[in-house]
Amino acid sequence: MLLNFLKQFFVIDDAEHESGDPKSFRISALRILLSASLLVVSAFTLHSTLLLDGTDSAYLVTASGIGCSLLLILLLASSRNFDRHASLILMATIAVSGVVLVGFSEQSSSLQLGVILLYSLPLLTRLFYRFKVSLFFSVANLITLAMSLHLSQSVGSAALTSTTFSGLYAQLLVFALFNVALPMAISRLIKTLQRSINRLKELAKSINHHSDLYEEIFEHTGTPTLLCDKRGVIIKLNQKALDLFPSVACEAIEGTKINDWIASISDSSNRFFWQSNVSECVLKSNTKNFLEVHRSSLTTHGHYVLHLQDITHLRALTEELENTQQTNSRLAHFDSLTRLPNHQNFCNQVNHRIHNVSDYYTGAMFIIRISQFKLLNKQYGRDQANRVILNFSRTLQSRLSDKTISGRLRGVKFACFMPVGQTYLIQRNLRTLIKSVLPEQIRIGDDVLNIDYQIGVAYYQNEGETAEELLERCEMALEYSTSAERIAFFDQQLEAKLIQEHKLGLALGEAIKNKQIQLWLQPQVVSSGDIRSFEALARWQLEDGTFVSPIVFIKLAEELGLLPKLAENLLKQLVAVLEEWHAESIKTPIAFNLAGQELMNDVFFALMMSMTSERPWLSEMLELEITETSPVMTNPLIHKRLRALSQYGYSIAIDDFGTGQASMGQLIDIPANILKIDRRFVAPLPDDKRHLDIVKSTVQLARSLNMSVIAEGIETREQANLLIGLGCDTLQGYYFGKPSPISEWTCNQHEKAKQLRMVY
Incomplete structure (x- = not known):
């Protein structure tokens, strides 16, 4: 009882702490100082009264003590409503008392008391006022220090040997302690406490805001919602959840268990159904009202948020749907x-x-x-x-x-x-x-x-x-x-073949994406053996060092729709080499194969046209070989685009002539100026007369149409001499040179390409 009274009187109870009001701090400090001063002054007055010797000075001291006590009691009484006035009077009283004692007292003890009172002013004023006021009293106390030193010297060093202020350094130390160190330390402490209080106020405001926000969200989730702990005790519920239990107060539900109000029907043996993600339940107060309980965990507190969805109508529709499904x-x-x-x-x-x-x-x-x-x-x-x-x-x-x-x-x-x-x-x-x-x-x-x-x-x-x-x-x-x-x-072989093709298709897609398929060059020579041009051939080398046949991966790329992208990569690689050759004045064209699917692709055709417009010389260095075996070669769009390329100056050759789609018709529809005799007609030469007649007729047909002829697949000298005699313009095959990486023709500053050595 007494302790609570003292806490309230000295303003140090919990309520005052939580408020963080600076005024409460000032009142508390003021009352503590006044109470302590009152005790000291009362004790002094009582002691003076008991020792009265009948002199006027004794009565004066007793009267002063009684006056000071009354003044302190008055200040205590008015400290709550007039804290600033009370503190001002207290400071003034201390200052006046100190000045009187220092200035007019002849006793050393009175002098010491006066100095102590004046030295305490910076510290006491900082409790109630700003640091500048405290600093003012600290500076003013320099006068007190000077007077103290002067008076101590006038009294005599022998008399002051045993006193507190008996030395210069002692007085300086006391001055520094009371006027500099303690006021600054208290100032720092008060400043820190004020900042902490302001920060706590901001945090409390933020917490209250978020609490209100969460309360509002919880109340307006749109569905009946409960908050419960792991044991199923209901902590809170919103209004929609309360509406499920008519004529029941919120207080009657909060604090009870969910099992008192809801029963599980999806798993009747599960007493902790609220811990399941989804559970179908029924209200105990109305067994025709079905609910679906959806659980969400709150990991911070370990509580559960339960959303209650009324599925009474949905359950009826489900039963009707099941009947309909059975019917159908x-x-x-x-x-x-x-x-x-x-x-x-x-x-x-x-x-x-x-x-x-x-x-x-x-x-x-x-x-x-x-x-x-x-x-x-x-x-x-x-x-x-x-x-x-x-x-x-x-x-x-x-x-x-x-x-x-x-x-x-x-x-x-x-x-x-x-x-x-x-x-x-x-x-x-x-x-x-x-x-x-x-x-x-x-x-x-x-x-x-x-x-x-x-x-x-x-x-x-x-x-x-x-x-x-x-x-x-x-x-x-x-x-x-x-x-x-x-x-x-x-059979198993067929399955293995399909799996292998599938894996190869995936690897091909990655190889095209990573530009791992490279160009090789095979020379095409004239009858004298000089290299007239090259044919660019695609080569795909696997990680184990083996090569995949072009016949295999070109067909696979065509089936997977990857041929336009493959041709785009190879064309860019080839044009980069031709740009270097053009800069080095190497005037040797390179033939590039197209299967037809590329020309059907708008992106690839646009790329070719843009390259041609940016490099006017490209049509002289790049020849186009059209694979006549492709089914799309009969498409009118192919013919239209080939005519456009021919108008830009490109030489167009029909590759594998005689083995593909409507060979004779291609000579009319495609603006070609070169015929390539397929290796299957050249391989049996010179012994097979039937194949010899086919080659002769092909050469004669090309001459009649003013077209050049290229024979490929030549592997012997006899085949070369025979085809030269038949009038073939250009020869190609292993006899003259095998395909080699394009790097062999570009290394050492294109030395090999510049020489264009004789073949035989």
Whole structure:
């Protein structure tokens, strides 16, 4: 009781500390000083009263003590409301008392007391006023120091030997302590405390702001929300959550457990359902009200935020949907047109069959694809084409045994799985069986159509395969069916080949991306043996040092659509070399192969045109060889772009003439001025007369069209002399020079390219 009173009186209770008000600090310091002073003065007055000797000086001292005590009591009483006035009076009283004692007292003890009172003024004033006021009293005390030193000397050194101020250094030390060190230390402390208080106020304001913000977010989450601890005790809930429990106060829910209000129905044995991510529950007060509880963890406090979603209507819709799905289950598992099992249902039936049969069970899975169905669809329309599919499925089902499972995968693809004996494990016998069940003709109205198929077959021999794996193998085999051999069988070698091609395709994509495919040059010579030009050939060397055949990776790039990017990289590499040769006055052209797919690509064609416009000399140094075997070479867009390049001055050669698409037609549509005789016509020379006649006729045809002729694949002197005699303008082959890296022709400042040595 007394302790609380003292805390409140001296303003040192917790409430005053938390407020951080500077006025509270001043009042507290003032009351402490006044109380201490009152105790000292009261004790002095009481002591003086007891020792009264009847003299006037004794009565004067006692009266002064009583006056000072009354003044201190008055200042204590007014310290809360008039703290600044009270502190000012206290400081003035101390200052006046000090001055009187120093200036008018003749006793050394009074002199010492006066000096102490004056020296205490800088420290005491700093408690109530700014540092400048304290500094003023510190400077003023220089006068006090001087007077003290003067008076001490006048009294005599012998009398002052045992006193506190008996030495000059002692007085200087006391002066420095009371007037410099302590005021500055207290000033620093007060400044630090003020900054800390201001910082704490800012933090408290920020915390209150965030607390209000979180309260608002929690209240307006949009869903009923609870906050609970790990034991399931509800800490807080928002208004939407409270609305789920009508006529129940918030205080009645907070502090109780969730199990008192909500029960889990998804896992009735789980007493801690709120710790699950999602749990389906029901209100205990209304079992027809279903909730879905979604949990979010608060890692800082280890509490859970539970969002309650009312799913009563959703549950009713789900039940209705389940009834509808049961009604339409047949449509979900069967093709709507043919009523055959769809892909998923077909796989399920096959898997059920092969997982529930005895050992040594063998079967055959095959996919049937109706060829050229798009033409039928375009010619007869979609409805009639659907009749073809329907008639085919009915005919197929009628010819298959009851033990065969059949289904429609998608479009014009059908799948069948049939058990087979040892006889049909022979591919020839199984091929005959499959052909016997497939209808060769289908009637559409009055028309009878011949139907062609492509079929991929895979065997099942009780090795644990699934229907999905068998279908995938059938798809692999189907890709290798041809117009000549329409039924293709899957085997491990085919799978390995497909995997190898896939890996090679991935590696090719990376090689093109990283520009790892390089250009090699093979010389093309005239009859004298001098090099007339070069042919640029692409070479791809793997990390193990082996080379991939250009025939393989060029075809693969064409299938993967990578050919335009590959040609772009090689063309940039070649043009960079031609720029150096042009600067060195090396006037030897280089032929660059195009397969047709590149010229169909707008980006590549735009690159060629931009290079040509920036380098007018490029058409004289770069020859274009068109691979005539490419199917797209008959496209009118190719012909249009080749004519544009020809107008810019490019020489265009038809490569592999006589082996590709509509060779004679190409001579009309393509503005070519060079014919290249393929190596397959040159290799049998000079012994094969038939090939010799073909070469002669090709040379004569080129002469009649005013075209130059290049023969490639020359490997012997006899072949070279024969072709020179037939009138070939340019010769190319291993006999004259094998392809070599382009760096061999550019090293040593293009020394080899400048020399252009004779071949023989």
